[in-house]
Amino acid sequence: MGEDNQCVIVVREFDPSKDLTSVEEVEKRCEVGPSGKLSLFTDLLGDPICRVRHSPAFLMLVAELSSTKEIVGMIRGCIKTVTCGKKLSRNTKSDPTKPVPIYTKLAYILGLRVSPSHRRMGIGLKLVLRMEEWFTQNGAEYAYLATENDNQASVNLFTDKCGYSKFRTPSILVNPVFAHRLPVSNRVTLIKLPPSDAESLYRRRFSTTEFFPRDIDSVLNNRLNLGTFLAVPPGCCYTQESWSGTDEFLSDPPESWAVLSVWNCKDAFMLEVRGASRMRKTLAKTTRIVDKLLPFLRLPSIPEVFRPFGLHFLYGLGGEGPRAAKFVKALCAHAHNLAKEGGCSVVATEVANCEPLKIGVPHWKRLSCDEDLWCIKRLGEDYSDGSVGDWTNSPPGLSIFVDPREF
Numbered sequence: 001m002g003e004d005n006q007c008v009i010v011v012r013e014f015d016p017s018k019d020l021t022s023v024e025e026v027e028k029r030c031e032v033g034p035s036g037k038l039s040l041f042t043d044l045l046g047d048p049i050c051r052v053r054h055s056p057a058f059l060m061l062v063a064e065l066s067s068t069k070e071i072v073g074m075i076r077g078c079i080k081t082v083t084c085g086k087k088l089s090r091n092t093k094s095d096p097t098k099p100v101p102i103y104t105k106l107a108y109i110l111g112l113r114v115s116p117s118h119r120r121m122g123i124g125l126k127l128v129l130r131m132e133e134w135f136t137q138n139g140a141e142y143a144y145l146a147t148e149n150d151n152q153a154s155v156n157l158f159t160d161k162c163g164y165s166k167f168r169t170p171s172i173l174v175n176p177v178f179a180h181r182l183p184v185s186n187r188v189t190l191i192k193l194p195p196s197d198a199e200s201l202y203r204r205r206f207s208t209t210e211f212f213p214r215d216i217d218s219v220l221n222n223r224l225n226l227g228t229f230l231a232v233p234p235g236c237c238y239t240q241e242s243w244s245g246t247d248e249f250l251s252d253p254p255e256s257w258a259v260l261s262v263w264n265c266k267d268a269f270m271l272e273v274r275g276a277s278r279m280r281k282t283l284a285k286t287t288r289i290v291d292k293l294l295p296f297l298r299l300p301s302i303p304e305v306f307r308p309f310g311l312h313f314l315y316g317l318g319g320e321g322p323r324a325a326k327f328v329k330a331l332c333a334h335a336h337n338l339a340k341e342g343g344c345s346v347v348a349t350e351v352a353n354c355e356p357l358k359i360g361v362p363h364w365k366r367l368s369c370d371e372d373l374w375c376i377k378r379l380g381e382d383y384s385d386g387s388v389g390d391w392t393n394s395p396p397g398l399s400i401f402v403d404p405r406e407f
């Protein structure tokens, strides 16, 4: 694209006062998923920055044709500090056998879109390079993004042209929200933790988990966070009424326990499955009607996904002991009921591929994605390796912490 050509592209910061309508137009034209089949549309509820605005630093760029001022592409990015490894503490005050987290400044790219009429002209590449400039100016050491394994355009752009490598392949597990409530096992006691106790539990037990956000407190205190729930065996000394804090709990934990937190994505964005046949939609509707009329049958009805629908995201999944996966299942049933009350159609979570607690998360295979592809790049070659070395070469752990702000 030469400077003398009509199609000179200007990349600049998104301006909500004048770009809203054109950005929405591009978003609508960019269907994610192969054409002719089912595809997923995202309704950003009039706020194109909604998926990055809860991070400590964020930016949205647009690509504009200089001749007509038409917006033909956009990209969002954010930066925060996360765990990238662990080491033994040299601090004499802390337990020297207990690993402590190694943090790094990590940038995340999402929502890259180029209008179909302007693809293969280098616009996507230009947007990524400009975003990376902002990342490095702000001290980010690594950048990563998530994409579908079969999104050839995106995978090629990042791996062939921008130097990213395939890094992790976590699983997105999605479960429908039925018209009936799910029973929560009576062999479990659930406790809703105050945000400060949730924070200390996460910091003390999960801060060495890869991708754990150092500002977990701002996640837990965010208005979209619906709560953190702890599952313990009934009859043990912990109940909602007698709960007296994380310190006491961790000094004498029960033989098994599990925890998870719930994030309300519905107030940030809605999704919609498009391209379904009339027959498929009618079938789904029928199952829902029957489920609503006869909830005691506990029919696994198909949720409303062919109109804009909301979801809750489950994060911070963890636990210990032989019955932890069973407790996760009870927590998921509770989260299902919360999502039903909140008018959501699905509950989703994302966990490491080898996450031992994955077996406790109920999900429909057809709605889920076994391997979400995360690609990573080291932005500054001159950064010191520190104790973790080059994170991009490190082997995956059993768990990862998926930040709800970036789902």
Ligand SMILES: CC(C)(COP(=O)(O)OP(=O)(O)OC[C@H]1O[C@@H](n2cnc3c(N)ncnc32)[C@H](O)[C@@H]1OP(=O)(O)O)[C@@H](O)C(=O)NCCC(=O)NCCS
Pocket: 030, 031, 032, 110, 111, 112, 113, 114, 115, 118, 119, 120, 121, 122, 123, 124, 125, 126, 145, 146, 147, 151, 152, 153, 154, 156, 157, 158, 160, 161
């Ligand atoms: C992915 C996307 C942003 C690429 O934008 P683009 O402006 O067409 O990309 P560019 O012209 O800058 O292409 C740069 C390189 O990416 C790769 N690439 C882009 N489109 C490709 C395609 N359809 N097939 C294979 N490789 C492709 C090529 O390596 C290309 O270099 P080349 O043209 O020299 O071969 C665009 O296809 C898009 O908006 N897709 C829908 C939304 C989406 O999937 N976003 C990514 C989510 S992370």
